[in-house]
Amino acid sequence: MTRIVPGEVVADWRAAAAHGVRHLYIHVPFCHRRCSYCDFNTYANMEDRMAAYVDALCAEVRSFADAASCPPVSEPAGDALTRATLRPTVFLGGGTPSMLPEPLMEQVLAAANTVVPLRGAEVTVECNPGTVLGRDYLRALRAMGVNRLSMGVQSLHDPTLRVLGRIHTAAEARASYNDARAAGFDRINLDFMFGLPGQTAAQWDATLREIVTWGADHFALYSLILEARTPLYAQVTSGRVSVPDDDATAIMYELAMERFAAAGYVQYEISNWALSIAPEPAIPIPHHACHHNLAYWLNADYLAAGAGAHGHLYPRRYADVPGIDDYIGCVRAGETPVAEVTELSPRDLAAETMFMGLRLNLGVGAAHFRERCGVAMDVVFGAELAELAAAGLIEYDERGARLTPRGRMLGNQVFSRFV
Numbered sequence: 001m002t003r004i005v006p007g008e009v010v011a012d013w014r015a016a017a018a019h020g021v022r023h024l025y026i027h028v029p030f031c032h033r034r035c036s037y038c039d040f041n042t043y044a045n046m047e048d049r050m051a052a053y054v055d056a057l058c059a060e061v062r063s064f065a066d067a068a069s070c071p072p073v074s075e076p077a078g079d080a081l082t083r084a085t086l087r088p089t090v091f092l093g094g095g096t097p098s099m100l101p102e103p104l105m106e107q108v109l110a111a112a113n114t115v116v117p118l119r120g121a122e123v124t125v126e127c128n129p130g131t132v133l134g135r136d137y138l139r140a141l142r143a144m145g146v147n148r149l150s151m152g153v154q155s156l157h158d159p160t161l162r163v164l165g166r167i168h169t170a171a172e173a174r175a176s177y178n179d180a181r182a183a184g185f186d187r188i189n190l191d192f193m194f195g196l197p198g199q200t201a202a203q204w205d206a207t208l209r210e211i212v213t214w215g216a217d218h219f220a221l222y223s224l225i226l227e228a229r230t231p232l233y234a235q236v237t238s239g240r241v242s243v244p245d246d247d248a249t250a251i252m253y254e255l256a257m258e259r260f261a262a263a264g265y266v267q268y269e270i271s272n273w274a275l276s277i278a279p280e281p282a283i284p285i286p287h288h289a290c291h292h293n294l295a296y297w298l299n300a301d302y303l304a305a306g307a308g309a310h311g312h313l314y315p316r317r318y319a320d321v322p323g324i325d326d327y328i329g330c331v332r333a334g335e336t337p338v339a340e341v342t343e344l345s346p347r348d349l350a351a352e353t354m355f356m357g358l359r360l361n362l363g364v365g366a367a368h369f370r371e372r373c374g375v376a377m378d379v380v381f382g383a384e385l386a387e388l389a390a391a392g393l394i395e396y397d398e399r400g401a402r403l404t405p406r407g408r409m410l411g412n413q414v415f416s417r418f419v
């Protein structure tokens, strides 16, 4: 990939490239406190910049609006999952978007509405159970057009939550979830992690047994990744904190697959489970799948705004200025807040379409690949597909390519063959 780091302001090509784009990511980089494992672009104790940040953010979002004419949703033709089958989406991630007071949240959503009409879209707000401001706040979010919450719970074990530096207890997470349900949210994703410091299989099993009874329609489960330069990484590498080994973590993952399947959840991606409803959809993706994340896995184009946000408008990918003050200063000065642009080749597009799509249980559909890349999958990757199929890591037929159970355990090895 060619990397371009412009040393001077470049003309904002994004508005022109935004035509027809149906997915918008908005980054809210504020947190009350940084969790010990977190390496996201987020900042604590900068709440005094919130209003100025939201002004800048809305200006950036509105700059997309003229050209971004989000096409109406059409009924999917046939039974193939392609970009055209996705609902338009707006996703407020962070950071902790639920720290935004109501008027600022309203301002952000009004700006988003100029790019992707909220009516008919999947509109998700990430929230931390320690910051959800009660049922009135949640009802206000619904009234503003938010129809999905994504709540980072991570653990129901208070000592583990403390090691992770989370600002909430297990009881507060349960209460926040119940508040969200009482406020009328019927689409709620819950994030949990496994392979956590001191975590045992029995503890994880107790968590799984409890959470499948909550009635959430979506779960995302991630194994802990120790990111360099985080406090937790230093604690683990110095031996002060221990984490389960790879085998123990793999057992936890298998336990999750077992418990969720038994509770009626459909695993549709390596880390994601959702409820389906009868009758089964023609496209084998559960009804409650997250369409915003599906856009990433289908390697769709998406706009992104906010400090450190990453957007994808093929043939380019871009990243905004990461610092809050730099971002605000840039927008106030009338400059485009893009810090980095990566030019993508057709080969990059094909590789990303493969390794992102293989995360889905459905795999990479032949029709989707052809629609996205303009060429058949085996024309580009015939040798790689044959080699991985012979190794028992993927299944490959006229419908497309998908990971085998063994391939799922060795996903990174498979993905690297396409890069």
Ligand code: SF4
Pocket: 030, 031, 033, 034, 035, 038, 039, 040, 042, 094, 095, 096, 128, 152
């Ligand atoms: S709440 Fe989320 S974004 Fe904020 S520090 Fe914790 S993990 Fe990172």
